[in-house]
Structures are given as C-alpha cells and as structure tokens.
Amino acid sequence: MTPPKIKIESLDFYYNNHQILSNINETIPENAITSIIGPSGAGKSTFLSLFNRLWETTPGARVEGRVLARFHHSFMDINTPKFSVTQLRRAVGMVFQMPNPLPMSIFNNVAFPLKLAGIKEKEAVQNRVTAAIKACGLWPEVKDRLEKKATTLSGGQQQRLCMARALVMEPEILLLDEPTSSLDPRSGAMIEELMVDLKQRCTLIMVSHQPDQVEKIADHIIDFTPGPES
C-alpha cells in the first residue's frame, strides 16, 4: 500500500448531544481510492466532511480527536484553529452526490475556484480551465459552448463539469460523496474511469452505495457497517 496521506486518531463527532461517530482510527493511503461503505445514517457523509471541514457549516456540530493530513511532507492537524479552512478547501476538492453547477456559464463554473483564490491572469485562467475540462473528458462536448449556461448540460456532463471545477485548483485530496448515484450507468462508468486516472495525482476518498463500484475501483475500504456487538 502507498504511504498514508491522512491519519484519523480517536475521533468523535457530535451533532448537538447526539454522537454520530465514535472513536474512529483510520489511515488513508496516498494516490489511491479509499471507499467508505455502510448503511444509510451510519455517518459516511459526515466522515467525508471531516476532510474539508465542511461539517463546520452545520450548526451544532462538534469534533473531538485529530485529523492529520500530510501537505508539504509533514502531518498537520487540520482541525487546529491556525489551519486556514479556506486554504484547506482549496487543497481538498469535493464532488457532491447531485451535480451542483453554479448558475453561471460553463467556463465561469470551472474558473470560479481560481477567481476565489485571486488568480486573475487571463491566460493562466484560460489554460487551467481548459486543462481541467480536458482532464474530465468533457472538452469535445463543451468546447464550442463555454459561455452557455452550465445547467443546460446533461446530468452526467454536469457531474464531470463539477469534477473539472474541483480539479482546477489541482487539489491533493478529492472527496466524492456518491458521485455516480444520480447518473445513468454510462455516465457513471465515465466518472469511475476518471477517478482511476486521477489516482496518479490525488488521493481520492469516495462514499459509495454500489458494491460493484467499490469492488471495481477501490484500493482501500473503510466499512461503517455496525458490528454485531452494537
């Protein structure tokens, strides 16, 4: 197995007084696809939200324990207040279950994270957007209509657009919350292929409900199915 990218140490997650995750200890390997499986309500999506601290947007949510991620050679606890959440989210991309393009043009959707990061130089933006769209195999389909509204694309295209948008910042970690569950099988297969390709440059963590998908592409599995004792 490849060296660890993230280490989770004795982690508890609470929503108000309700404990969602208890005493989690896991290691997530670099340049691999880690799949999180388990029944609905087991806390899979919550677990995924630990890595970009998106859980902080839920009122009443609270974390105890450490999430150590390796950016620039050394492990750092991403939950310490001095770790900038904005910087973290620029290094950890996320793709949601439902494609969520913003109500703007195709080009501007992919360029949006660059705009947020203050990257303005026109040529650089152009090149990075093009590269990200090409990496997601979407270029031939959209190259003639980059200024069109992103919501005019099909569901599968929208999801690949969202992946392009997540990749334009060249994240080291990519989170995927059931990325293919709202798509038809063909679009789903395209996303799966894309994920395998992406292993070379990112660490992927995916929540999945589809056993065949997990078997096909996952290198490492974290199972949230409750044990017989609970």
Place this chain on the structure above:
Amino acid sequence: MNRWGEKAVYALSVISCMMLFGSVATLLCYLLIKGLPALNLGLIFGSTPVGDALLLKRQVFDGIFPAMAGTLALILLAITIAVPLGLLAGIYMAEYSGRFTRNVFGFLFDLLSGIPSIVVGLFGFSAILFLHHHVSEALVPSLLVSALSLAFLVLPYIVKTTQMALETVPRQTRVTGLALGATKLQNIVFCLIPESFSTILGGIILAVGRCAEDTAVIMLTGAVASAGLPNSLFKGFEALPFYIYYISSQYADQAELNQGFGACIVLLLICATLFILAAIIQRKVKHTLLYRH
C-alpha cells in the same frame, strides 16, 4: 381530501384571482377614462413651452412637471439611502447574527414595518423641528428630510426580503462555494446574492412603489404645493402624490379634478418605468456577474 373538496378549493382560488384581476382592471379603466382627456402636454408643462421647460430656461408654474421631477428625485434619493443600508442589515441578519440578536432585531424590524407612515412622518417632522430650534435655523422640512423619513419607512421591506432571500438559499447551494474554497464574504457576494438576486430586487421594487405613493410622510416633512423644480436638498419640493391629494381635496371644478386623475396616470407610468428599469438592471447585472469571462 375528497373530490368535492379538491374542486371547491380550485374554484375558490380561481374566483379570488378573478376578483383581484377585476379590481385592478376596474381601477385602471376608471383612471384612464377620467384621466386620459386631461393627459396632455398642457397638464405637464402648463403654458410654458416644452423645450424651454425641459432645458430649464423657464419655470413651470401651472403644470405637474416640477411635481414629477420632485417625485423622481425623492424616490431616487430615498432608495439610494435605503438600499445599501437595508442590504447590509439583511446580510447581517441572515449570515452573521446570533440567535438572540436575530430574534430581537427581527422583532424590531417587524414592528418598524407595521408603523403607519403618518407616524414616521410625524417623527421626521418632530426631529427636523428639534434640529431647527437647537442646531440651525436653516434646517427646515425639505427634500432630504422627506427622503430620510421615506428610507426609514421602506427599510424594513428591504431588510426582510434580503434576509429571507438569503436564508432560503438551499443548503446544497450554500455549501457549493464554501467547498470550493470561498471565504464567508466571497460566498455571500458570489454565490448567495446572485442566487437570491430576483427576490431581493422584488423587495426593492416594493420599496420604490411605496416611496412613489406615500403622501403622509412627505406632507409632514417637506412637500409643498408650489416650489418649482427641486434644486436643493434643503428646500421644500413638489411631489405627485401630494399634488393629487391637494387637488382632490380642494378642486374648484371638474376640469381641475380631472387633472388630478391625469397626474395619477403619470405617477403610475413613472412607477412602471422604474420597475422596467429595475428588471433591465437585474438582467444586466446578472449577466455581468455570471456569464462574462
């Protein structure tokens, strides 16, 4: 619900709509019948030549031109004061305030939106009277005082619609920007406001309408029957609603009353123009924000 229930609700909702539509249509027709004959350049410019009046060479004394200009100036001024304040307060309420402040402020804004305009007018009047006596003799009821009072009157609409619009942005959209590395402010400016722009604009349009029609506030704070074109923030001014009120309470003959109806149509046209303008601005802003690259 059973079949009859379904039908009854459908029928009642259709009837309600028809009644509303009927009332609006009746009102407009009545205004048009009464006002159209009086609606001509004479109503607006009186005996002053149109060119001279528009180029401000000569004052219009017997037309509603000064009142139109006064109303337009009043609306623009009041909205310019109220919109930034209302937007920022709405953003604070929706995005930054804690539960306690949200409840307290929310209650206050609700209270404020329920205050009758005559009370706001009286408050503006008392305030300027106090300042007149204690600060400077030069401070009198004027365009600025009216605009400030009106802004105060419409502020709750803008705050409430902004707050509601932002709060009802679905969670999915709310976290999209954040997950892409937006700071809180970037998320508000680039994701949440564009998403809720139409609703916020609805609140502003409501406020424009209110500024255009309100008579109680301006009567007490600066509107006068004859002042000429507005040329100073610190002087009295003419306004269409006040003109309509004035003429309908002291008209000498039918022809004069009909001028009041004519002025009503002009006031409606000014409002309609502003609404259309708002819609165009919305489109343009949206396009520049979201589609240009």
